[in-house]
Amino acid sequence: MEGKKFAVLLCAEDSEYVKKKYGGYFGVFVRMLAEEGETWDFFRVAHGEFPTDDEIGECDGFVITGSCNDAHGSDLWICKLLNLLKKIDSMKKKVLGICFGHQILGRSLGGTIERATNGWDIGVTTVNLSTSKQFNSLKLPAFLQVIECHRDEIRELPPTAEVMAWSNKTGIEMFRYGDHIMGIQGHPEYTKDILLHLIDRLLQHNLIEESMADVAKAKVEEREPDREQWKKLCISFLKGKL
Numbered sequence: 648m649e650g651k652k653f654a655v656l657l658c659a660e661d662s663e664y665v666k667k668k669y670g671g672y673f674g675v676f677v678r679m680l681a682e683e684g685e686t687w688d689f690f691r692v693a694h695g696e697f698p699t700d701d702e703i704g705e706c707d708g709f710v711i712t713g714s715c716n717d718a719h720g721s722d723l724w725i726c727k728l729l730n731l732l733k734k735i736d737s738m739k740k741k742v743l744g745i746c747f748g749h750q751i752l753g754r755s756l757g758g759t760i761e762r763a764t765n766g767w768d769i770g771v772t773t774v775n776l777s778t779s780k781q782f783n784s785l786k787l788p789a790f791l792q793v794i795e796c797h798r799d800e801i802r803e804l805p806p807t808a809e810v811m812a813w814s815n816k817t818g819i820e821m822f823r824y825g826d827h828i829m830g831i832q833g834h835p836e837y838t839k840d841i842l843l844h845l846i847d848r849l850l851q852h853n854l855i856e857e858s859m860a861d862v863a864k865a866k867v868e869e870r871e872p873d874r875e876q877w878k879k880l881c882i883s884f885l886k887g888k889l
Contacts, residue, residue, distance in 0.1 A: 650684030650685045651684075651686075651707040651708070652685065652686040652687075652688070652706050653706060654687070654690060654706050654709050655673050655677075655709075655710045656690055656711045656728070657690065657691045657692060657693065657712050658692060658693045658711060658714035658728075658748065659693065659713055659714045660693070660715075662848065664841075665841060668840075672712055672713075672836075675841070679878050680710065680881060680882055682882070692727070692731075693716070695723075695724055695727075697727060698731075706740065708740060709740065709742045710742075710748070711742065711744040711747070712746075712747070713747045713796075714746075717760075717799060718751040719754065719761060725751070728751060729751065739827045740827060741884070742827065742829070743829050743881060743884060744828075744829070744830040744831070745831055745834060746832060749822075749832050750801055752824075752828055753801040753808075753819070756807075758804040758808070759802045761799065761802045762798060763797065763800040763817065765817070767796075767859065768798075769796050769849075769866075770867055771794055771839075772795045772816065774790065774793050774812045774820045774833065775790055775812060775814065776790065776791060779811055781823065782880075785880060792872045792873045794835075794837040794839070795817075796834060796837075796842060797817075797832060800818070800819065800832065801822070801832075804822055808822050808824045811823050811829075831877075835872075835880075835881055839867050839872070842867055846860050846863050846864060846867075
């Protein structure tokens with residue numbers, strides 16, 4: 648019996664640092680999610696590289712990465728991605744969206760994405776988990792720490808979607824739609840070094856001010872993300888164990 652097949656939909660350029668240390672963001676996700684006997688592939692959707700219908704059919708699940716683009720934007724590849732996600736939804740394939748991926752999933756289901764009311768959230772954030780029965784089997788704590796780096800948020804979801812987590816800064820930190828779609832606003836796949844390099848890049852491109860970068864770096868040093876708990880949650884969802 649062949650193992651399951653998954654694909655990562657890459658929505659961002661690999662930084663030189665992540666390329667050298669982890670083999671790109673694809674490598675980062677494979678490290679977190681891949682298990683023995685599985686096949687993992689990737690499509691650079693931000694470059695217009697999309698799976699064919701046959702390739703979609705062959706996959707058991709998809710992961711959508713973060714991006715420096717806005718999930719509420721109208722770039723051609725974003726419009727094509729929305730169409731792809733609607734197709735995958737109709738096929739009830741598993742889809743896990745991270746950061747931008749979380750937001751674009753929300754938009755594909757009819758939700759609203761806007762600039763975050765509370766501005767950038769960069770650092771390690773405490774997320775409150777709902778008392779959903781979906782979490783019972785995983786024995787998760789009421790709170791989890793997760794690395795965050797975003798300035799947009801899902802403002803509204805369709806009533807058929809369930810909000811699974813929230814924080815003091817963001818009302819929808821995680822959601823689930825049916826048994827096949829889950830979005831996480833944070834970055835469970837990130838290590839602290841990846842975030843610290845990303846903060847420097849945001850500063851170099853004048854996307855944040857130095858004072859904000861200093862505060863974010865301090866938050867990173869103060870707290871540890873619950874990476875193993877998030878890994879367990881993501882794998883359980885994607886592999887149908889949740």
